[in-house]
Amino acid sequence: MNRQPEPRQAIALKYDGKQAPTLTAKGDDELAEAILKLAREYEVPIYENAELVKVLARMELGDSIPQELYRTLAQIIAFAWQLKGKFPEGFDPDAGPVERDITPPK
Incomplete structure (x- = not known):
């Protein structure tokens, strides 16, 4: 069977x-490559996770991410910020890891 x-x-x-x-932005094949090329050109951090992309690609352009993915995206954004040497206001990067509940209020 050829898949x-x-x-x-x-x-x-x-x-x-x-x-x-x-x-x-979202796209498959050539458009996906163009999105990645632009990200590289502008030094936008790239995070590869095929399953997460499949979920997010079902959304319409301009949609906010679903609440169920807040924690996952918060971790990715925090990692991307660290790569660029950016931290949220009041954050002390030398203080070490701090466990925080980042679940949004209901």
Whole structure:
């Protein structure tokens, strides 16, 4: 049985630090490669997770990420910020890891 390879997918999120991240771009194959190329050109951190991309690619452009994914995306955003040497206001990167509940209020 010949299985077709899964198309290469990519998504882009925008996060302003105030609202939930929103989906700003999504695409398969050539469009996915163009999204990744732009990210590299502008030194936007790239996080590869095919399963997460499949979930987020079902959203419409401009949609905020679902509440169920807040924790996952918060960890990815925090990692991306650290790569760029950025930290939230009042955060002391030398204080060591701190366990925090980042579950949004209901």
